[in-house]
Amino acid sequence: MELFDLIIIGGGPAGYVAAERAGAKGLKVVLFEKKSLGGVCLNEGCIPTKTLLYSAKTYENALHGNLYGVFGDNIRYDFSAMMSRKNKVVRKLVAGVKGKMKQNNVTVVAGEAFIKGRGGDGVEVECAGNSYKAANLLICTGSEAFIPPIPGVRESGDILLTSREILELKEQPESLIVIGGGVIGMEFASFFNSLGSKVTIVEMLPEILGGLDLEISGLLRSHYTKKGVDFNLNAKVVKIDGNRVVFEKYGKTETVEGDKILMSVGRRPVTAGFGLENLGVELFKGGIRVDEKMRTNVPGVFAAGDVTGFSLLAHTASREGEVVVNNLTGKKDMMRYNAIPGVVYTNPEVAGVGETEESAKAKGIRYKVLKLPMAYAGRFVAENEGGSGLCKVIVGEKYGEVIGVHMIGNPSSEIIYGACIAIEQEMTVEQLQEVIFPHPTVSEIFKEAVNCK
């Protein structure tokens, strides 16, 4: 039996970041990964989708080059070349994670770990007939696509895809039905719409991208409506019949047909199949219950990332992993969830952090909204011919502190971190007004917005 300070199960953004940090701080760490280092994010989530979306954006930019005085004939794309590049990018980044593990003396075990139990001297885990023991265990087993029990779902064979299978398509579908207009649904809708596939979205709620600022979600939906995406809101799917999706909308039954169907109605934490029951860890709403230090109810057992079930984002996962390692290595640290950015990598991008108008209202927070069209930033006008966008800053009414920022327009994903810092540091509008932003950048919209009345 080999002894370690920390056993980590799952090599995604929670697990590999925790392993790297713990290794760097001198802990003896073993990390178990049954598939590929990097987890869903690197292998079948964030990175491959963003790679493909960039290919689609490049194609769209080329198609519209004339708006910028650039002309090209016979602009075309090669779907399989896009897919190959995506695979190459993933391989490169997975190799990078491997390198980091080595550099920080982390023992990586390629295999499926199983928790045997916990004794007075720590937790015991088994993998391929070998036993490993450590005083501390960090569970980072992630999440998987949720397939709701809609009649016909099991019979639809390879027509029905999740975000995993859609990334492995050999051919572009001529038409795609997306069930669930959340983040995954909208990003794939964006990709296939850019390439000319007919995209139909079937969303249960009255608006896409639930949880995001409602005005911004509405703007994104109108943008994609103009680009030819069909949206069916308030639509409840009642049956899947081969390549047809039957749904009810305002009491009427409608049917849409497509070459492929993407099921993107959320993800669920993975808590079964690795011996969790042998520890007596408490669950909450399907995920592992943790406190602000990512401790479970069992001493020495921690959980981080999607398996906790409440903020299914790679950047939350990594930070949660860091919190665990910091506390284990003598630095007091705890999770705060008020400044976690959310980005939707459509074209245009959407990004937001902190309270939305809707969440502020629900909490009874008195707020005011400072907002400006993106076109107030010169750089945005220079780089987005005919484009529009919006930046909204939500400010506490009493102290003038920034409590939320929401944007639509490129490159919101690269600007939003400034707003995260402002919220983390409880900066007021007055303090932000004194910060110097580089000119000309689209980020200036944030400063312009806090200067507006």
Ligand code: NAI
């Ligand atoms: P989601 O929770 O974002 O969206 C699911 C959508 O499906 C919701 O709008 C919901 O109302 C709808 N829905 C649920 N049941 C339905 C039904 N029976 N018929 C029609 N619509 C239905 O989940 P999604 O998009 O699957 O993403 C999963 C997780 O992955 C999310 O937590 C997301 O944050 C994360 N993710 C983040 C990305 C990013 O940060 N850019 C990219 C991709 C995923």
